[in-house]
Amino acid sequence: MNADYIAALDIGGTKMAAMVASREGPLARISQPSIKSGTPRSLPEQGLALIDAVCEKAGVPKNAVRALGVASAGPFVREEGAIALCSPNLCGGLSGASDLPNDWKSIPLEKVLRERYERLAIDNDCVSALVAERAFGAVIDEPDCAYVTWSTGVGFGLCVDGRVLRGKNGNAGHAGHMLLSEVDESVCGCGNRGDLEALVSGRNVGNRSHMPAAELFQKAREGDAQAREIAERAANWFGRGLYNVVATLDTRTFVIGGSVWLHHGDWLTPLVMREIESRFPALTGGVRILPAALGRLVADVGALALAVPEEWIPAWRQSKPWEKLANA
Amino acid sequence: MNADYIAALDIGGTKMAAMVASREGPLARISQPSIKSGTPRSLPEQGLALIDAVCEKAGVPKNAVRALGVASAGPFVREEGAIALCSPNLCGGLSGASDLPNDWKSIPLEKVLRERYERLAIDNDCVSALVAERAFGAVIDEPDCAYVTWSTGVGFGLCVDGRVLRGKNGNAGHAGHMLLSEVDESVCGCGNRGDLEALVSGRNVGNRSHMPAAELFQKAREGDAQAREIAERAANWFGRGLYNVVATLDTRTFVIGGSVWLHHGDWLTPLVMREIESRFPALTGGVRILPAALGRLVADVGALALAVPEEWIPAWRQSKPWEKLANA
Numbered sequence: 239m240n241a242d243y244i245a246a247l248d249i250g251g252t253k254m255a256a257m258v259a260s261r262e263g264p265l266a267r268i269s270q271p272s273i274k275s276g277t278p279r280s281l282p283e284q285g286l287a288l289i290d291a292v293c294e295k296a297g298v299p300k301n302a303v304r305a306l307g308v309a310s311a312g313p314f315v316r317e318e319g320a321i322a323l324c325s326p327n328l329c330g331g332l333s334g335a336s337d338l339p340n341d342w343k344s345i346p347l348e349k350v351l352r353e354r355y356e357r358l359a360i361d362n363d364c365v366s367a368l369v370a371e372r373a374f375g376a377v378i379d380e381p382d383c384a385y386v387t388w389s390t391g392v393g394f395g396l397c398v399d400g401r402v403l404r405g406k407n408g409n410a411g412h413a414g415h416m417l418l419s420e421v422d423e424s425v426c427g428c429g430n431r432g433d434l435e436a437l438v439s440g441r442n443v444g445n446r447s448h449m450p451a452a453e454l455f456q457k458a459r460e461g462d463a464q465a466r467e468i469a470e471r472a473a474n475w476f477g478r479g480l481y482n483v484v485a486t487l488d489t490r491t492f493v494i495g496g497s498v499w500l501h502h503g504d505w506l507t508p509l510v511m512r513e514i515e516s517r518f519p520a521l522t523g524g525v526r527i528l529p530a531a532l533g534r535l536v537a538d539v540g541a542l543a544l545a546v547p548e549e550w551i552p553a554w555r556q557s558k559p560w561e562k563l564a565n566a
Numbered sequence: 567m568n569a570d571y572i573a574a575l576d577i578g579g580t581k582m583a584a585m586v587a588s589r590e591g592p593l594a595r596i597s598q599p600s601i602k603s604g605t606p607r608s609l610p611e612q613g614l615a616l617i618d619a620v621c622e623k624a625g626v627p628k629n630a631v632r633a634l635g636v637a638s639a640g641p642f643v644r645e646e647g648a649i650a651l652c653s654p655n656l657c658g659g660l661s662g663a664s665d666l667p668n669d670w671k672s673i674p675l676e677k678v679l680r681e682r683y684e685r686l687a688i689d690n691d692c693v694s695a696l697v698a699e700r701a702f703g704a705v706i707d708e709p710d711c712a713y714v715t716w717s718t719g720v721g722f723g724l725c726v727d728g729r730v731l732r733g734k735n736g737n738a739g740h741a742g743h744m745l746l747s748e749v750d751e752s753v754c755g756c757g758n759r760g761d762l763e764a765l766v767s768g769r770n771v772g773n774r775s776h777m778p779a780a781e782l783f784q785k786a787r788e789g790d791a792q793a794r795e796i797a798e799r800a801a802n803w804f805g806r807g808l809y810n811v812v813a814t815l816d817t818r819t820f821v822i823g824g825s826v827w828l829h830h831g832d833w834l835t836p837l838v839m840r841e842i843e844s845r846f847p848a849l850t851g852g853v854r855i856l857p858a859a860l861g862r863l864v865a866d867v868g869a870l871a872l873a874v875p876e877e878w879i880p881a882w883r884q885s886k887p888w889e890k891l892a893n894a
Binding site: 313315407410412419420478481486488490520521 | 852
C-alpha cells in the first residue's frame, strides 16, 4: 500500500463535501451543510474539520495527506495575493445578500487552508469540472475545449492551447454573465439584465413558464407547443452564448453538464448546434458538443482532480475509482 | 555588428509590408498592394519577393535572416496542420467575395513561407499587436490583458495568465463577432446581425449617421446632440463587448488602438468604463483601459515582435528603434 494520500473539498453555497483518496482511488466522502455563521474563518475551518473527519472515517493518518484540491463556488477576490471567496450565497455582507446570518464581505479560503496545506489548488467549480473532464472524462487530449454547466446557473471552465484559464482573480469562465440581450428584462442574481444566465437558467425558465424547469423541458420534448416555444428560445440563447465563446476563444469542443443538460441534452443539442453552425464558418467549422462523461460526480471528481498526482492519472482512467462515490 | 537578422511581413487586405531588422532595430521597410490574382500561392510568394527586396534595400544578405514574423489579416484555417488564410478581403472563392479577381478559397500561407523559413511565427494582426504591446508597449508584465482595435472592424488579441491565446485554428480573439443585440439589424461583413463589429465599426457608425465616422465622432465631442446620441450608443456597445471579455476571461487591462480610438479614446474612455464598472464588482474591480503605446506603428512592430529574439527585447525597449519606421 502506498503511504500517500490526497484530500479534496467541494464547497457549495448549500453543502460542503470532503473526500480522501489514495493511489487506488477515493476512500471516503462526508458532506455537511456549509456553515454560514461565526467569523469569516469559520467556513474554511469547517473544511479542515471535515477533512479530519473523513480521514478518520477512512483510517488515514491526518499528516499523510500530501495535497489538497478545492472546488468552490465563486466568485473569488484576491486578498494579499491569496484567493478569498465573495460568493453571494455565503457572504451576508455583500449587497443584496442580507438574508444570511453573517456580515462577511469575503472568506479567506486560501489563507486558512494554506496554514495546514502547502500543496493546495483552489478553483471555481466549473474550472475544476473542466480539469476533471480533461483528466478522466470526455476531453482527454483536447487542447481547445470548455466545460459548461446549465442548471440553476450557467458557468464555464475554459481551456485554450492546452492550458486551463484562471485570470486575474481566478474568475475566468464567468461567461454565464455575458450580456446577450438588450431588451429582455430577465434579471440575473448578479444584477445584470439580459445576461446568458438570466435568459436560460433553470430558475428563469421556470419563472417564465410558471412551472419547474424540469417539467417545462419535459413538456417541450413531448410536443406541448407553449412549452416548446420557451424551451427552444432558451436553447437559442444558450447556443448564442456558446457561439460567443467560440468567437472569443476559437474553442473546438464543449462538454456540457448540469441538471438541464443531464436530462435534456440529447433533445437540446441540435437546437444549440444550429445557433453555432449558422455563423462564421472559419470559427465554427468542426465545433462539437459532448455530454459530461463524469455526470453527477463531476463536482467531486473535479475537487480530486485538482490534487491528484500526475502519475496516478493513467490507472484512474482505467479503473474509474470515482464511481464508488456515487454510493458514498 | 551582429550577423543575425529577422524579417517581418504585415499582410493586410489592401497592402503588404516587409521589414528587416538587426539587433539594433529595423533597417528598412517596403510596402506594396497585396496581390489578388494568380494562384493561391501568389500572395505568400509576393511576401517572399518583398523580403528579398527589403533585404537588398538594407544591404542584408538574404540567407542571414534567421526568423520570420508574419502579422496577417484573418481568419485562418488549418490545412494539414499549417495555417492558411481564408480572409474575405483576399479570397474571391468564398461566398460573398465574388468581386475579387480570383477564385481562391484559401491561401497556403504557412506552407509556402515554411519552404524557406524554418523559424516562422504567424499570427492574426490583433494578436501580433498584443504581442508587441506586451514586449515593447503599454502592457509589459501584465498577465491578464487584451489588445483591442476599433476602426473599420473590431478585433482582439487576448492574454490570460501570461499566455497569448491562439485557439484551434489560431482564431482566438475574433470577439468582434460576438453577438450583442438580438434586435439591431446592422449586418456585419461576416453575415452576423447585431454582433459587436456590426454595431460599432467605423463603417456602420458612418452608415447610421450618413457621414464619415471620423466626422461623426468629432461632431459628437463638440456637443452636436444627434451625433452624440449615435456616438454614445456605439461607446455603450463597445463597453458591453469589453465587459463580456472581462466576464469570460477575468481580464484586467485593455490596450486599445485603431483609428477611432487613436483620435477619440480620451473622450470615449469614461463612457466605455461606465458600461464595465456598472456590473459584477468581483470581475470588473480594477479593470482599466490604456491607449496603445505603439500607436500607428503597432501593425509593423507586431510583425517584428513575433520574430524578435528575447535577448534583443531589453535594448529595444530602451532605444525604441521602431520609431524610425514612422518615416520609412
